[in-house]
Amino acid sequence: xxxxxxxxxxxxxxxxxxxxxxxxxxxxxxxxxxxxxxxxxxxxxxxxxxxxxxxxxxxxxxxxxxxxxxxxxxxxxxxxxxxxxxxxxxxxxxxxxxxxxxxxxxxxxxxxxxxxxxxxxxxxxxxxxxxxxxxxxxxxxxxxxxxxxxxxxxxxxxxxxxxxxxxxxxxxxxxxxxxxxxxxxxxxxxxxxxxxxxxxxxxxxxxxxxxxxxxxxxxxxxxxxxxxxxxxxxxxxxxxxxxxxxxxxxxxxxxxxxxxxxxxxxxxxxxxxxxxxxxxxxxxxxxxxxxxxxxxxxxxxxxxxxxxxxxxxx
Ligand SMILES: [Zn+2]
Ligand SMILES: [Zn+2]
Numbered sequence: 001x002x003x004x005x006x007x008x009x010x011x012x013x014x015x016x017x018x019x020x021x022x023x024x025x026x027x028x029x030x031x032x033x034x035x036x037x038x039x040x041x042x043x044x045x046x047x048x049x050x051x052x053x054x055x056x057x058x059x060x061x062x063x064x065x066x067x068x069x070x071x072x073x074x075x076x077x078x079x080x081x082x083x084x085x086x087x088x089x090x091x092x093x094x095x096x097x098x099x100x101x102x103x104x105x106x107x108x109x110x111x112x113x114x115x116x117x118x119x120x121x122x123x124x125x126x127x128x129x130x131x132x133x134x135x136x137x138x139x140x141x142x143x144x145x146x147x148x149x150x151x152x153x154x155x156x157x158x159x160x161x162x163x164x165x166x167x168x169x170x171x172x173x174x175x176x177x178x179x180x181x182x183x184x185x186x187x188x189x190x191x192x193x194x195x196x197x198x199x200x201x202x203x204x205x206x207x208x209x210x211x212x213x214x215x216x217x218x219x220x221x222x223x224x225x226x227x228x229x230x231x232x233x234x235x236x237x238x239x240x241x242x243x244x245x246x247x248x249x250x251x252x253x254x255x256x257x258x259x260x261x262x263x264x265x266x267x268x269x270x271x272x273x274x275x276x277x278x279x280x281x282x283x284x285x286x287x288x289x290x291x292x293x294x295x296x297x298x299x300x301x302x303x304x305x306x307x308x309x310x311x312x313x314x
Contacts, residue, residue: 001068002082004156012159015064015082023062023143032056032090032146044087045116047109053093055109057117057151060086064152085121085153089113089132092147098254099136099147100245107238108231110149114261115234118227121153122266128157129265137256140283161262165270172273180275181222193303195310196243200236203244205307210297213252213306215244215280224264224274241278247313248282255282 002017031039034053045057065084072079091110092102099107114132121130134149135141142148157165171179187193187204195203195215203217217240223229229237248255259280264270291297 001066001070002064003070003072004080004082005072006078008077013156017062017064017082020062020064025143027144030095030144030146032088032144032148033095034093040088045113047113054106055092055113056090057113058088058090060088060150065154080155083155084127085151087117087151089117089149089151090146091149095146097147098245098249099134100242100249102147102242104235104238104242107242108234111234111238114149114151115227115229117151117153118263121151122227124153125267126155127153128267129154129161130263131158131161131260133258133260135256135258137283140256140258142256157265157268161265164262165265165268165274168273169270178222178273178275180218180273180277184218184220193307195247195307196240196314198236198240200233201240203240205303205310207303209299209301209303209306211281211299212284212301213248213282213310215248215310217241217244217278217280218275219277222275224270224272224276225266226261226263226276227266229276237278243314244280244310247310248280250313251309252282252284255284257282 001019002015004013004015006013029036029039037043037056040058041061043056043058046053047055063086065082065086067083068081071081089110091099092106102110117132118130121127130151130153132149132151168179171177184202187202193204193207195205197203200219200221201217202220203215206214206216217237219229219233248257257280259278261276261278263276264274285300
């Protein structure tokens, strides 16, 4: 099983999960296809509950974090057991269907499932964060083609999320205003980084995009927690996610990509100063020595130009 090791220089936790080496490079039969349910561990959730499912959730056979966890013994270094959950959300029964081509109702079911899993893990007091993400394409880290996303529930607040919360909270204290609401107001004012919007959401290329065609999707209404959004909002969310992904497929010719959902952690009262948001990052570059050594990203493209191309691809 896995464990976590803390790097004392930068206070960063690393998950050591050696079992993941055994992930098969090639599988004979797709374990996510209907009829092959026996090839996955027993399911956690199936929607609808009868035979012809639309969405299925199963534990990951090669989890990043799992049931037991071990630690290492050192008087100096810190470690902790890699306890948590790692699940796969099979988004469709159709083997070759791109997520951008799912029926809207089907994608809404996927979002319902995200919410269901967040709520379930929120009930566990020792879980500090639940990250939902998707890898599409081998270069984005996906080992299976059949459309799926992943859920990792963990005993720590991830550094990235903690940084966002800290600066959003500081901004709120200083200005008595939500930083995310301010970003949305700013983007609506200038308009040149907006890709598309609907009744509930705004999709744009962020001002300081790290990579070409990075996309942020944010709720226009002030809301920190994704597990509290309504059905109407989830429909609108499904619509805008699909619209953004279709544009990416068109502009970058079906690129590999990652997306992840950041939501307010349930144990922190972030309601005043945070918005849940989805970040989509197409894999267009690899990180070089400068990025690795400095922590800076070098973006070869201009956010405003990327946004324009994505806007016009709709
Ligand atoms: Zn399949
Ligand atoms: Zn806000």
